[in-house]
Amino acid sequence: MSRIGRKLIPLSDQVTVEISRGSIFVEGPKGKLSLRLHPSMAVKLEDRELHCVRPSDNKLHRSLHGLTRTLIANMVEGVTKGFEKKLEMIGVGYRGSVQGRNLVLMLGYSHPLVLPLPDGINVIVESQNLVTISGADKQQVGEVAAKIRSLRPPEPYKGKGVKYTGERIRRKAGKTGA
Numbered sequence: 213m214s215r216i217g218r219k220l221i222p223l224s225d226q227v228t229v230e231i232s233r234g235s236i237f238v239e240g241p242k243g244k245l246s247l248r249l250h251p252s253m254a255v256k257l258e259d260r261e262l263h264c265v266r267p268s269d270n271k272l273h274r275s276l277h278g279l280t281r282t283l284i285a286n287m288v289e290g291v292t293k294g295f296e297k298k299l300e301m302i303g304v305g306y307r308g309s310v311q312g313r314n315l316v317l318m319l320g321y322s323h324p325l326v327l328p329l330p331d332g333i334n335v336i337v338e339s340q341n342l343v344t345i346s347g348a349d350k351q352q353v354g355e356v357a358a359k360i361r362s363l364r365p366p367e368p369y370k371g372k373g374v375k376y377t378g379e380r381i382r383r384k385a386g387k388t389g390a
Contacts, residue, residue: 217277221262221285224292229262231255236284240291243332243348247287253280262288286350296346297357303372306364307340315343319364319374327360342377 223229230237236255237246249255253276254265264281266273289295301308301319308317315335317325329335333347333356343360347353357376366373368384375381 215278217264217266217274217281219281221264221281221288223260223262223288226292227288229257229288231257236287238284238287238291240288240348242291242294245287245291245348247283249280250276252276255280255284290348290350294346294348295350295353296344297353298377299343299345299357299360299374300377301341301343301364301374302366303364306372306374308337308343309340310335310337315360317360317363320372325363330356 224240227238227240229239234251235246235248237244239245252267252273254267256263256265262284264277264284266277301317303320306317306319308315310316313329315327315329315337317327319325330352332349333345333352335356336344336346338344345353345357345360347356361374361376364373366375366379366381368382369386371381371383
């Protein structure tokens with residue numbers, strides 16, 4: 213049996229969970245999230261703990277068991293604590309700013325890059341070159357961070373570009389002059 217799938221998901225007093233026909237809705241102080249469950253997976257609420265149940269031991273059900281439990285645990289954590297990713301912009305003139313629901317980035321191109329922010333995502337530009345993305349949905353936070361990073365990924369020679377805070381860039385030696 214799946215070790216991760218067997219673990220119970222504890223719920224705090226701030227979280228409300230509603231389970232209805234193939235879907236689960238989680239609501240907390242940071243927002244609301246929902247997930248459509250696979251038809252063969254079941255989720256039970258017992259004593260402020262969620263428990264994922266699989267019908268059999270075949271390979272599909274085993275793989276879905278841990279996945280379902282992890283997705284629900286991420287939803288519960290997201291509506292209570294939230295998730296965040298930090299990005300650094302390294303380069304001369306690289307900076308960002310928030311204008312309404314848009315993130316405006318200057319990344320060395322001839323024009324500013326304007327990214328509309330999806331609902332549920334908050335972006336804070338701490339210093340001109342440090343961006344914090346936060347929200348309740350772990351997948352959406354990661355997706356927005358990856359989209360911003362893909363606009364100018366860090367290059368290996370000078371290290372210029374957008375990188376996650378704490379990410380190590382493998383540096384290469386440039387050409388040697390003769």
